[in-house]
Amino acid sequence: MGMGSPEALLICEHCDTVYRRQLLSRGDVACCMRCGAELERHHGLGANALLALILTALIVFVQANMWPIVTLGLNGQLSSTTLWGMIIAMWQEQAKVVSVLVAATLFFFPLMKMTMLGWLLWFARVGRRAPGFVPLMVALHRLGPWTMSEVFVLGALVAIVKAHTYFDVIPDPGIYAYAALTLLITIFAGVDLRRLWDDVPEQAA
Template sequence: MHTAQDLIVCEHCDSVYRRRTLARGEVADCAVCGAVLDRHQWVSIDGQFALIVTAFIVFVIANVSPIVTLGLSGMSAATTLWGAVIAMWNDGAQIVAFLSAMTLFFFPLSQILIFGWVLWFARSGRRAPWFAQAMTALVSVKPWSMIEVFMLGTLVAVVKAHTYFDVVPGAGIWAFGVLTLLITVFSSLDPRELWTLTREDKA
């Protein structure tokens, strides 16, 4: 007799499988539709929590530090992410400014805070309050976090601007680079594993 914790249900075709322990680098695929059912978690819960705390610190640095400093004829100007968003808003590009603020600040921050919330409780094997809602929100928010796209666009812009200005990368762009690496690490992790590793508190 298997409990719900011992079973995996494919979210694409609803096929049911018995869960088994995966070796390092191993991925379990659905035999019916080929979707990924489970993958080996190579970072422990404590390790994931340490990474999410690091991501939060780097995120703060990225948003308060200048991204680049442009120099021309002895004059220089530096801007942060929010400085660029405000400039776009004042120039009449409100839609672009709004989308930039949401995809580069609010959605990534929500993802970090929600993940940190569930991991804080998961470290002791417990499920956080509103665990199901938090996991649903985490899946919904993840595709809208576009730090990687911003980083690529910024690098292209810096290379082109170097033709006309003296460009000095600021702490913000380095922080965004580190944040991109951390997001890549988190993309290789499957948060659904927390359903198996945690238990509901007994009332």
């Protein structure tokens, strides 16, 4: 690209300092010299690889929500529950605000993020902008802090350890599926989605 083109420039989102874009090697991160904010980082994964990860995450997501999370045993009786069983139980126990937050952050927001990102990558793999590209990119930016699967997995592990004092606790496949989903979401969180603006430039009318 020509050094005079807009694609050759980087603008810091925090202090508006303008830089000329440089080619980054594996592991390199470009930071603003004025405020220290991250400008850009090298990404080895292309659109096809990210799309494959999204499809894998969707499969794991379905399994995590279908399989039981944990089984509790007391006096020879066993009881297991899924994520939605837990959400419904909290709703019935008058913890409606907590149940809504759990449903939003562990089900609806991650599902929305994966489907929107998959939609964008499906078109990006052939160098096109998906329909609704701009509002979807804005929505993905807003949803970023609200996917909390890693918080759930950590909290569930702590609860399992503490509950073991009073119950026979058996981790079920659902908790392992959520752990795998957390790993995949962590990979997505490290991807700078802003690069899609340059990878799939707006086509002239």
